[in-house]
Amino acid sequence: MAAKVKAIGIGLMGVGVIGTGVADVLLRKVDKLAKEAGISLVLKKVLEKDTTKYGMLGIDPEIFTANFTDIISDDEIDIVIELVGGEHPAFEFISEALDSGKHVVTANKEVLAKHGCELLALARKKRVGLRYEASVGGGIPLISPFLNDLIANDIKAIHAIVNGTTNYILTRMSQDNLDFLVALKQAQDLGYAEANPANDVEGLDAAYKLAILATIAFGSDIRLDNIYYEGISRLKACDFRYAKELGYAIKLLAIAKQNGNAIEARVHPVLISEDALLAKVDGVYNAIEVEGDLVGKVIFYGQGAGSSPTSSAVVADVINLAQSISRGVECIPKLPFGCNKTVKHMSDIETRYYVRMNIVDQAGVLAQISKVLGDNAISIASVIQKESDPSTQSAEVVIMTHNAKERAVQKALKETEQLPVVNEISNFIRVEG
């Protein structure tokens, strides 16, 4: 049997944390893959500028190169794995590899979120594969289920926890009654957050991933530019306490919904019912809920990052491509993304809101606030007065609204803050579900 198996040449670009994990799996599992998947993968070249890394992991030092063109000009390389990360030069690496007729596997969420459709079109033109299962949710199967298993469905909505760093921080804030900076410090000490955590905590990382998922789910080119995102840094420990009293958890969700020909695509903290399974996803775990017209709600849960889980997805993509190549079967990207649905402006969404404000503790204040809200067509579902402070004659109140337009809420909050009886709009959080 083994003699019949055609060797598939692999070029690996980037041997950081993920790249070394992938190289390790490829080398360690070569026999298993030959036996179970019927393919023989041969690591032909590894791109790395830092020559001190040459020969690492027991990889033959001879196959390291600092020159990208050594990989794309190597006729024995069928599949290029891009794990350099970041937008440039990764985008150019992927483009040129596809252009040279190589199949590409990448975990690069930023390049996919910014240039995905263009790269998929190039892959189709060159009749090669472009796989990116690892770009969202680490090893959790998502891209492939969307493209294959859920293909009979019209996707109605995605609600996803796709950033483990922020979910860890929110879990600590909620469970240990911590403020943001304290929880962030803990996450950094444990290696769950980077020294510069901005991409994670400001929601950008989740927005990249939402762009990728929404593009597939809705068959339309949803780019990062179309996605509203905000992070978790303005949440306070008291917001979690109040949310809990009201029966909610607070999560950073990536949300995409279809309303006719318009799509909502946004990332921000939300109050969700504590009974929802997503509310129970704690720590660094990811969970992606997909709602289809046939399947209803399905959830995919697991570790969304880390060398080993990400390798699981990268190597699976490599194996699936290699099986097609071995059998002489074309493996060009399936979807044309021809739906061209447009993304609603954030001001046009409609949802419920949690508003926490500090007011002067005297009679008639709520009437004034209600009037401003009412003038903006916002009706109040409930009001809870919290923590009066007699020394400053101030009080904290939490207002839950009925469904209202984002634009109206933003305007009303500005007007409310102008009222002499309102000291501060302390926070507002959208409610989902």
Next chain:
Amino acid sequence: MAAKVKAIGIGLMGVGVIGTGVADVLLRKVDKLAKEAGISLVLKKVLEKDTTKYGMLGIDPEIFTANFTDIISDDEIDIVIELVGGEHPAFEFISEALDSGKHVVTANKEVLAKHGCELLALARKKRVGLRYEASVGGGIPLISPFLNDLIANDIKAIHAIVNGTTNYILTRMSQDNLDFLVALKQAQDLGYAEANPANDVEGLDAAYKLAILATIAFGSDIRLDNIYYEGISRLKACDFRYAKELGYAIKLLAIAKQNGNAIEARVHPVLISEDALLAKVDGVYNAIEVEGDLVGKVIFYGQGAGSSPTSSAVVADVINLAQSISRGVECIPKLPFGCNKTVKHMSDIETRYYVRMNIVDQAGVLAQISKVLGDNAISIASVIQKESDPSTQSAEVVIMTHNAKERAVQKALKETEQLPVVNEISNFIRVEG
């Protein structure tokens, strides 16, 4: 574009609840499928003995037939969908369809659990596809993720809630403090349990599904005969109360684990930590946790039954086959299942145990019980005395053991029940995780 699309002929066997759902989706989504999946599916024949159903759902009455051979002899039928259910004649239908060179899609867990490997071998021999995503977990993607997305992993374990009926009953018993028969009646009234609920509540349905999953996960022919299963009918409301006090939930789990060359495959109620996400899966929902060496633990969650979710999986299988057929690509089953791992006898498993017993309420009783357990190499982790009844001088105790062999526990429980100071071994439940 549309003119280029080759029509794929479909033969549908069985128009019960699932079959009518599938027919409805095929007819309703024909334009979407042509546009997004690039295929044209044409329902050519429908097998149904009951002539009063002919013409239902707006299906042309002319294409109904009571004769199976009309379908397998129709050269215009490429894919046969088997939704007759049960072992016979569904097994013969599938076999003959494959033998005639038709691709087959089925949701039939019983046939797959009993004859899966034989049918897959036949499909390989005939070089046609055999898909069965809907046989486990309704519309939740499982088979395809195992075969494709998780292929780089060595699967270590599966812990799965794959029977919605029993999960609903257990949820009611736990949340409403109900005994089994009361909760079963509620489930029947709501249509979640059948009039004859034996297959579900005795664990057989879950065992079918475990056979299918374990066969794929471990690349070995795991048949129903190899799987130990027991149901939920001997659980009492008090078991849920005591479990909760100890920090556990009770779930009916389908468990498969790899230990070297031996596999454990079993279905029974278990105590699992209430912190585990599986413990939080309530109602009729299914959740399948898969642990791989690379990916860690991933969970797939959703509705495991029902016409619409099941149609999602059946139609996806049809579309994926149709795409391959249209492109002239072979779609024979991927895995040879050549691992030949054996399933451990249930007596040889080792786990922790919860034992509830009724004892004579007097000094020294626990010492006698401990001695019997100790003589069988079973050590006690904790003992909790519950509900003494002064009128009968009896008391209920719950014993949690450390890890012990099933064989030893069964023997020890028999011996314990012989002690004059023990009125009854009321229940024992294995602990998982």
